[in-house]
Amino acid sequence: MAHTLSSTIYCSRVLIRSERGRQHRSNAAVRVNGAAHRTPLQVGSALETSINRSLPELSAPLLASPPLLTTDGHEGSRQNIPTEKQVEDPFRQAQIVEGGVRYQQTVVVRSYEVGPDKTATLETVLNLLQETALNHVWMSGLLGDGFGATHGMIKNNLIWVVSRMHVQVDHYPIWGEVLQIDTWVGSSGKNGMRRDWLISGRDSGNVFARATSTWVMMNKNTRRLSKMPEEVKAEISPWYIDRHAIQEEATEKIIKLDSNAKHVDSNLKTIPDQFLQHHQLNNIILEYRKECGISDVVQSICQPDEDMVSPGENFNMVRGPLLLPEIINGHHNLAGALQQWTTKYTHLLQLKAGDEYEEIVRGRTTWKKKL
Amino acid sequence: MAHTLSSTIYCSRVLIRSERGRQHRSNAAVRVNGAAHRTPLQVGSALETSINRSLPELSAPLLASPPLLTTDGHEGSRQNIPTEKQVEDPFRQAQIVEGGVRYQQTVVVRSYEVGPDKTATLETVLNLLQETALNHVWMSGLLGDGFGATHGMIKNNLIWVVSRMHVQVDHYPIWGEVLQIDTWVGSSGKNGMRRDWLISGRDSGNVFARATSTWVMMNKNTRRLSKMPEEVKAEISPWYIDRHAIQEEATEKIIKLDSNAKHVDSNLKTIPDQFLQHHQLNNIILEYRKECGISDVVQSICQPDEDMVSPGENFNMVRGPLLLPEIINGHHNLAGALQQWTTKYTHLLQLKAGDEYEEIVRGRTTWKKKL
Numbered sequence: 001m002a003h004t005l006s007s008t009i010y011c012s013r014v015l016i017r018s019e020r021g022r023q024h025r026s027n028a029a030v031r032v033n034g035a036a037h038r039t040p041l042q043v044g045s046a047l048e049t050s051i052n053r054s055l056p057e058l059s060a061p062l063l064a065s066p067p068l069l070t071t072d073g074h075e076g077s078r079q080n081i082p083t084e085k086q087v088e089d090p091f092r093q094a095q096i097v098e099g100g101v102r103y104q105q106t107v108v109v110r111s112y113e114v115g116p117d118k119t120a121t122l123e124t125v126l127n128l129l130q131e132t133a134l135n136h137v138w139m140s141g142l143l144g145d146g147f148g149a150t151h152g153m154i155k156n157n158l159i160w161v162v163s164r165m166h167v168q169v170d171h172y173p174i175w176g177e178v179l180q181i182d183t184w185v186g187s188s189g190k191n192g193m194r195r196d197w198l199i200s201g202r203d204s205g206n207v208f209a210r211a212t213s214t215w216v217m218m219n220k221n222t223r224r225l226s227k228m229p230e231e232v233k234a235e236i237s238p239w240y241i242d243r244h245a246i247q248e249e250a251t252e253k254i255i256k257l258d259s260n261a262k263h264v265d266s267n268l269k270t271i272p273d274q275f276l277q278h279h280q281l282n283n284i285i286l287e288y289r290k291e292c293g294i295s296d297v298v299q300s301i302c303q304p305d306e307d308m309v310s311p312g313e314n315f316n317m318v319r320g321p322l323l324l325p326e327i328i329n330g331h332h333n334l335a336g337a338l339q340q341w342t343t344k345y346t347h348l349l350q351l352k353a354g355d356e357y358e359e360i361v362r363g364r365t366t367w368k369k370k371l
Numbered sequence: 372m373a374h375t376l377s378s379t380i381y382c383s384r385v386l387i388r389s390e391r392g393r394q395h396r397s398n399a400a401v402r403v404n405g406a407a408h409r410t411p412l413q414v415g416s417a418l419e420t421s422i423n424r425s426l427p428e429l430s431a432p433l434l435a436s437p438p439l440l441t442t443d444g445h446e447g448s449r450q451n452i453p454t455e456k457q458v459e460d461p462f463r464q465a466q467i468v469e470g471g472v473r474y475q476q477t478v479v480v481r482s483y484e485v486g487p488d489k490t491a492t493l494e495t496v497l498n499l500l501q502e503t504a505l506n507h508v509w510m511s512g513l514l515g516d517g518f519g520a521t522h523g524m525i526k527n528n529l530i531w532v533v534s535r536m537h538v539q540v541d542h543y544p545i546w547g548e549v550l551q552i553d554t555w556v557g558s559s560g561k562n563g564m565r566r567d568w569l570i571s572g573r574d575s576g577n578v579f580a581r582a583t584s585t586w587v588m589m590n591k592n593t594r595r596l597s598k599m600p601e602e603v604k605a606e607i608s609p610w611y612i613d614r615h616a617i618q619e620e621a622t623e624k625i626i627k628l629d630s631n632a633k634h635v636d637s638n639l640k641t642i643p644d645q646f647l648q649h650h651q652l653n654n655i656i657l658e659y660r661k662e663c664g665i666s667d668v669v670q671s672i673c674q675p676d677e678d679m680v681s682p683g684e685n686f687n688m689v690r691g692p693l694l695l696p697e698i699i700n701g702h703h704n705l706a707g708a709l710q711q712w713t714t715k716y717t718h719l720l721q722l723k724a725g726d727e728y729e730e731i732v733r734g735r736t737t738w739k740k741k742l
Contacts, residue, residue, distance in 0.1 A: 078572075079547040091479050091549045091573075093464070108462050111505045112498040127483040134482045138547070176450040176509070178462045201449075202462075 085141040092135055101239050102184045103136035106202055109177045117370075119172035122281055125209055126167065129197050132181045142235055152231040157220055163192070164214040165286045168246055171208050172280070178202040184241045191228040192216045193236060196245035210245040223291065254287055254362040257348040261303040270302035271345065275367075279343065283366035289359045290351065297352040298360065305344040343367045456512040463506055472610050473555045474507035477573055480548045488741075490543035493652055496580055497538070500568050503552045513606055523602040528591055534563070535585040536657045539617055542579050543651070549573040557611045562599040563587045564607060567616035581616040594662065625658055625733040628719040632674040641673035642716065646738075650714065654737035660730045661722065668723040669731065676715040714738045 087096045094105040113124040137148045144151040148160055173179055180202040188194040192214050199209040217226045263270040292298060347363035458467045465476040484495040508519045515525040524530070544550055551573040559565040563585050570580040588597045634641040663669060718734035 079545055080549075081547070091464075091477060093462070106462060110498070110502045112501055127481070130483055131481045174450055176452070178451075 081138060081143050082141050086139045089135070089139055094132075094135055094139065096139060098184075098241070101241055102182055103132060103139065104180060104182050105132050105135060107132075107179045107181055109173050109175050109179065111175055114175045119174050120177075121172075122167075122169065125169060125172070125199065128179075128181055128199065129167070129183075129211055132183045132197065133195055136183055136185075140239065150232060150235045152229065152235050153217065156226075156229050156232070158217045158226055158229075158232070159220045160215050161218045161225075161288070161291070162213055163216050163288050165211070165288075166213070166246060166248065166284070167209065167211040168283050169209040169281065171206070173199070173201075173208050179208065184239075184243065185236065186240045186242050187237070188214050191226075193228075196243065198245050212244060212246050212248070252285075252364070254285065254364045255346060256359065256362065257301045257303050257346055259301070261301045261346075261348075263302040264299065265301075266297070266299045270300045270347070275343075278370055279367040280370050281365055282342070282368045283364075285364045287362045289361060292351050292360050299350050299352065299357060301348040301350070303346045305346075343369075452509060452514050453512050457510045460506070460510055465503075465506055465510060467510060469555075469612070472612055473553055474503060474510065475551060475553050476503050476506060478503075478550045478552055480544050480546050480550065482546055485546040490545050491548075492543075493538075493540065496540060496543070496570065499550075499552055499570065500538070500554075500582055503554045503568065504566055507554055507556075511610065521603060521606045523600065523606050524588065527597075527600050527603070529588045529597055529600075529603070530591045531586050532589045532596075532659070532662070533584055534587050534659050536582070536659075537584070537617060537619065537655070538580065538582040539654045540580040540652065542577070544570070544572075544579050550579065555610075555612045555614065556607065557613050558608070559585050562597075564599075567614065569616050583615060583617050583619070623656075623735070625656065625735050626717060627730065627733065628672045628674050628717055630672070632672045632717075632719075634673040635670065636672075637668070637670045641671045641718070646714075649741055650738040651741050652736055653713070653739045654735075656735045658733045660732060663722050663731050670721050670723065670728060672719040672721070674717045676717075714740075 097104050109120050113120055115121040137143045142150040144154040180200050182198045186194045195213050197211040200207045219226050345365045349360045350357035351360050468475050480491050484491055486492040508514045513521040515522040552570050554568045557565045566584050568582040571578045588599055590597050716736045720731045721728035722731050
């Protein structure tokens with residue numbers, strides 16, 4: 001990777017367009033409040049899932065050196081960032097477990113975090129990943145500023161950027177559901193860090209979602225990737241566990257789409273509404289290539305897999321009079337197959353740079369039919 | 372009020388346009404995912420502040436009879452709605468205090484709830500009002516469905532609608548700040564209920580925000596206002612306290628704007644970006660007149676008060692070389708006056724009905740200059 005990595009929630013938000021109709025927000029990312037400055041992503045050691053942040057935040061928590069997040073001064077004391085490792089945070093209902101490395105927090109799904117079907121939106125899931133990751137760093141005593149940078153990173157002018165994110169949602173939790181979110185970090189190559197999450201029912205233990213991500217360091221002034229300084233490695237490596245929330249097979253390479261793709265849209269709306277109404281996102285992988293800012297002009301491209309059957313056709317076929325219950329429920333297990341029936345899309349978000357386009361992020365999503 | 376009252380967050384969201392750049396979302400409210408059905412507001416006994424809900428929710432939690440929110444069935448048990456009054460909810464860190472009527476919850480401002488300046492957005496404040504109100508009903512054992520309707524209301528086919536909302540934000544809390552939110556209800560005329568809130572620092576006790584609201588009942592099928600049945604009055608009146616979070620003088624009447632107003636916009640963007648960048652909303656009053664749905668075409672109108680000085684002029688004047696510190700800090704107390712210097716707007720959101728417009732909501736906002 002010779003170029004600068006990036007994230008920007010914006011990009012991914014545009015790419016996936018939540019199945020719950022949040023796509024209209026994406027326009028705002030292009031130009032928020034008329035501000036024309038670039039706002040490159042600054043993320044937490046733990047941090048900023050970058051798939052989700054709501055738009056207004058885009059232009060801000062991403063800025064360097066936020067004045068309110070110093071540990072000295074009035075606001076700093078209000079924020080109360082610990083300077084030493086804590087094992088318990090009663091207000092966040094959090095604790096450090098497993099020999100002091102894994103962070104665990106209890107969270108109740110709130111009334112405003114659910115969508116039309118009264119289940120948590122993807123945005124909520126991603127918000128909670130970000131929140132718990134940042135709280136993990138917060139409790140570790142390593143937090144040097146508001147977005148997960150450690151003291152060593154701040155000294156070296158480094159910020160975290162996400163290079164890859166993979167989220168798998170088996171079930172979306174409902175309003176009022178009490179969740180337990182676990183998160184931990186591990187090494188990723190010489191200069192990277194991985195962070196994994198597991199969201200489960202606090203009582204049932206049932207898994208709702210799993211996620212893994214890869215983070216690298218960027219110099220916040222030059223916007224170039226950086227090696228991880230020994231000083232920083234010494235800070236974070238004691239927290240490493242070698243455990244994977246998602247058992248990924250050999251990482252599937254996401255192909256690069258071009259303008260021959262089925263859906264090309266500079267209004268950033270690529271997955272058809274009709275499809276979104278009847279499907280639920282259950283897997284998303286994002287590979288970040290370049291950063292982009294709020295005033296950049298971007299284009300979203302999306303291509304369904306070729307073997308995809310039209311959802312309408314499929315649905316009618318199953319419900320049609322020709323299929324006897326015996327067939328549906330027989331040993332061919334068509335019903336089961338249909339429940340598992342998924343649709344896959346490949347995505348690309350590109351940045352318009354003169355007459356050319358530069359890749360910002362590639363994506364791959366899997367959708368399940370709502371039955 | 373001969374006509375149907377309404378709320379819809381949408382309306383108010385459009386009206387005020389958060390100072391943090393969330394205005395772009397408003398378009399989505401007009402048409403979400405191509406759905407063309409009306410989604411009238413259904414709100415909680417406590418409920419739905421209606422100023423804030425994020426867009427996707429608009430098309431949904433507002434629907435009647437949500438299948439996931441029955442108290443029987445699998446999801447119902449996952450949601451765990453109490454059928455009797457509880458005095459403590461450990462997961463929500465909540466308790467019923469003051470002789471069993473006032474609800475009190477501890478909340479930590481999360482990383483994704485803050486804006487560019489690392490302080491909670493207005494949307495966050497409003498989300499928390501909604502959340503605590505619904506949790507209050509939840510803990511009361513009265514909750515019959517997901518949006519605050521009591522058992523008696525469900526039996527009578529009634530839903531809550533907000534007729535007036537007044538929020539006053541003295542200070543916006545910052546990320547990580549530990550808040551205590553208190554909320555309680557009282558009577559409002561023969562057929563209404565008021566709900567008040569107080570948001571303060573958990574340790575400091577400093578008040579961040581206060582709010583009051585008025586709620587009435589609507590038949591969910593006829594969409595007409597209803598008297599409060601004795602059965603419902605009997606359910607909720609034991610919870611009434613006569614206490615006001617905001618000491619309102621004689622309620623100022625909000626004038627009705629017409630198309631001669633300074634800012635008229637069918638793209639729902641009326642307050643200038645330039646203004647929003649330098650000001651913070653500190654008071655908003657909304658009077659709801661009629662409901663509107665997601666496919667309705669609306670128009671937003673806004674008028675600054677006549678005695679308003681241009682913020683730019685004012686700012687330059689103060690910072691200019693001609694003002695000596697003695698003058699600024701002198702007994703005329705110009706600095707203090709400027710800190711208190713506010714700008715007021717009157718708002719109107721109307722619904723296009725044929726060739727005419729019908730009022731949806733009138734609003735009045737007060738903004739403070741960020742210093």
